[in-house]
Amino acid sequence: MKKKSQLTAKNANRYDLYEESVQNVEFEVEFISDTYKKYNKSKCKTIREDFCASAKISSAWVQDADINIAYAIDLDAKILKYAKNTFEKNLTVDQLNRVKLIKGDSLSYKTPKVDSVVAFNFSYWVFKNRKDLISYFKNAYRSLNNNGLLMLDSFGGYEAHQELEERTNHNGFTYCWDQHSFNPITNDLTCYIHFEFKDGSSIKKAFEYHWRLWSLPEIKECLIEAGFKNIDIYMQDWDDEKDEETEEFYKMTKCDADPGWVAYIIATKK
Numbered sequence: 001m002k003k004k005s006q007l008t009a010k011n012a013n014r015y016d017l018y019e020e021s022v023q024n025v026e027f028e029v030e031f032i033s034d035t036y037k038k039y040n041k042s043k044c045k046t047i048r049e050d051f052c053a054s055a056k057i058s059s060a061w062v063q064d065a066d067i068n069i070a071y072a073i074d075l076d077a078k079i080l081k082y083a084k085n086t087f088e089k090n091l092t093v094d095q096l097n098r099v100k101l102i103k104g105d106s107l108s109y110k111t112p113k114v115d116s117v118v119a120f121n122f123s124y125w126v127f128k129n130r131k132d133l134i135s136y137f138k139n140a141y142r143s144l145n146n147n148g149l150l151m152l153d154s155f156g157g158y159e160a161h162q163e164l165e166e167r168t169n170h171n172g173f174t175y176c177w178d179q180h181s182f183n184p185i186t187n188d189l190t191c192y193i194h195f196e197f198k199d200g201s202s203i204k205k206a207f208e209y210h211w212r213l214w215s216l217p218e219i220k221e222c223l224i225e226a227g228f229k230n231i232d233i234y235m236q237d238w239d240d241e242k243d244e245e246t247e248e249f250y251k252m253t254k255c256d257a258d259p260g261w262v263a264y265i266i267a268t269k270k
């Protein structure tokens with residue numbers, strides 16, 4: 001990545017900026033490993049990363065252990081090309097052999113069975129009706145070994161229903177999360193990510209998402225209908241002193257009606 005203080009709309013790469021501002025793959029890889037171990041008392045070796053974008057989780061996954069294997073799936077050929085280039089720069093030949101980048105539809109693409117299917121950053125919200133969401137969950141179910149886990153995330157709270165812009169400063173650029181429009185009749189939610197730079201330039205609509213805002217009980221019901229046996233919700237903890245979220249998630253069945261929350265959903269195959 002270019003020296004951050006020199007970043008401008010002209011020289012910045014939006015995929016690099018996305019990874020820096022949105023993703024925390026070290027945390028996610030640890031979360032996948034720890035969660036699988038907690039449920040199965042064994043090691044998670046194979047993952048399928050749906051809606052993988054630059055497949056950063058898969059890349060970190062095959063670097064994390066010599067036996068780890070990852071299948072990474074996305075519809076977008078452009079982002080997969082970017083992923084391939086970064087893989088070739090950063091991974092050894094052995095690691096490259098253990099990760100497959102696949103241009104395909106996560107709704108229907110068949111991979112060999114894996115220990116965990118992961119779909120993070122709310123990407124499965126592209127499925128806007130129950131039929132499609134359940135079809136996606138059924139495909140994830142089919143892709144799992146018998147002890148397998150589907151790991152999803154979700155956000156909500158009353159702020160999720162608001163049209164708002166949230167800015168976070170990073171070194172050399174500002175990340176802007178734009179909840180641009182929300183229709184309470186359908187729960188259609190359109191969001192953009194913009195990047196702004198110190199020289200006044202910006203990349204508007206660097207990424208756009210046309211989602212349905214699903215609630216946790218709706219997601220749970222669709223998972224059960226797709227065949228999953230047990231669904232646990234892990235809510236993110238809050239640090240009262242720092243007045244910010246922590247990296248800890250706790251399994252809960254009841255929690256406060258926070259204005260904005262993020263949760264992980266863990267669905268077990270058996």
Ligand SMILES: C[S@@+](CC[C@H](N)C(=O)[O-])C[C@H]1O[C@@H](n2cnc3c(N)ncnc32)[C@H](O)[C@@H]1O
Nearest residue numbers: 051052053074075076104105106120121123126
């Ligand atoms: C929110 S981004 C990906 C986020 C990434 N998983 C992460 O954790 O940051 C959504 C990605 O899903 C991809 N996508 C959308 N619909 C898809 C589908 N049906 N199958 C596979 N990929 C899809 C888009 O091309 C885009 O790269």
